[in-house]
Amino acid sequence: GIQVEQSPPDLILQEGANSTLRCNFSDSVNNLQWFHQNPWGQLINLFYIPSGTKQNGRLSATTVATERYSLLYISSSQTTDSGVYFCAATPGTYKYIFGTGTRLKVLA
Amino acid sequence: EPEVTQTPSHQVTQMGQEVILRCVPISNHLYFYWYRQILGQKVEFLVSFYNNEISEKSEIFDDQFSVERPDGSNFTLKIRSTKLEDSAMYFCASDVQGAGETQYFGPGTRLLVL
Numbered sequence: 668g669i670q671v672e673q674s675p676p677d678l679i680l681q682e683g684a685n686s687t688l689r690c691n692f693s694d695s696v697n698n699l700q701w702f703h704q705n706p707w708g709q710l711i712n713l714f715y716i717p718s719g720t721k722q723n724g725r726l727s728a729t730t731v732a733t734e735r736y737s738l739l740y741i742s743s744s745q746t747t748d749s750g751v752y753f754c755a756a757t758p759g760t761y762k763y764i765f766g767t768g769t770r771l772k773v774l775a
Numbered sequence: 776e777p778e779v780t781q782t783p784s785h786q787v788t789q790m791g792q793e794v795i796l797r798c799v800p801i802s803n804h805l806y807f808y809w810y811r812q813i814l815g816q817k818v819e820f821l822v823s824f825y826n827n828e829i830s831e832k833s834e835i836f837d838d839q840f841s842v843e844r845p846d847g848s849n850f851t852l853k854i855r856s857t858k859l860e861d862s863a864m865y866f867c868a869s870d871v872q873g874a875g876e877t878q879y880f881g882p883g884t885r886l887l888v889l
Contacts, residue, residue: 700878708864708883710818715877753818761806761823761831761873768817 669694669758671766679772680744688739688769690754697759699730701739704751704768713739713752744773777801779881781867787887788857796852796884798867807850808868808878809842811835818866824850825873857888 670693680686690699701713714721714728716737721728725744730737737754751770755763780799788794800807809821823830824842841853850869854861867881 698876702880708812708885710866710880710883712877712879755818755878761825762808762820762833763878764820765810765818 669696669756669764671754671756671764673752673754673766673769675769676767677770677772679774682744682746682773682775684744684773685740685742686744686771688741688752688771690737690739690756690766692735692737692756694758695735696732696756698763699737699754699756700763701728701737702753702755703748704753706750710753741771744771746773746775749773779867779869779879781865781881781884783884784882785885785887787889790859790888791856794854794857794886796854796865796867796886798850798852798881799848800850800867800869801879802848804869804871804879806830806870806873807842807844808870809852810866810868810880811863812866812883813863821852823873830873857886859888862886862888 672691674689698717703711716728716730718732725742727740751768753768755765757763782797807824810818812818822832822836839855843851864883866883868878870878
């Protein structure tokens with residue numbers, strides 16, 4: 668089945684710094700989502716982005732489906748951005764396959 | 776904004792006991808899912824449900840697990856005889872088009888089996 672890998676696994680930033688998180692997938696996908704898992708364990712939808720680029724405030728995401736990767740950009744990071752970021756992709760079946768996550772810690 | 780809700784938020788049970796986790800999907804959604812996340816690991820798909828039947832299930836979803844939509848609003852996951860390794864966060868999710876667009880996740884139920 669499809670494999671979803673994320674890098675880096677861990678990231679520590681100073682408040683105000685920018686970062687790029689990467690998601691690679693092993694096969695073509697129909698759909699892709701980015702999530703933020705907060706310290707309470709909740710999965711927060713960030714982007715539904717099967718292709719192209721989207722922006723929402725300080726966050727933006729780009730998916731290049733033909734090259735099998737997606738990027739999540741965080742600009743001017745804040746301590747509240749801390750948590751784990753997951754990408755999840757579906758090859759066309761009902762289920763989303765989650766990546767292993769990037770654990771982000773933003774220091775004040 | 777509509778959201779998926781789950782109850783209880785936390786549940787502690789003894790090994791061998793039955794548990795039922797409850798979810799209320801977003802009202803106009805047609806596809807429903809359960810995922811689980813063992814502490815510190817990634818989120819894993821368990822089962823999808825559409826039109827009152829299972830659409831797809833993973834190898835994790837064995838005979839100890841079952842799902843049901845008992846009425847027009849609730850969606851449940853039952854674990855018949857819990858094992859220590861069932862301890863995890865269980866997420867319910869729903870969407871309109873069967874992973875063809877944004878899938879919305881509930882806040883999760885943290886299950887601890889002692």
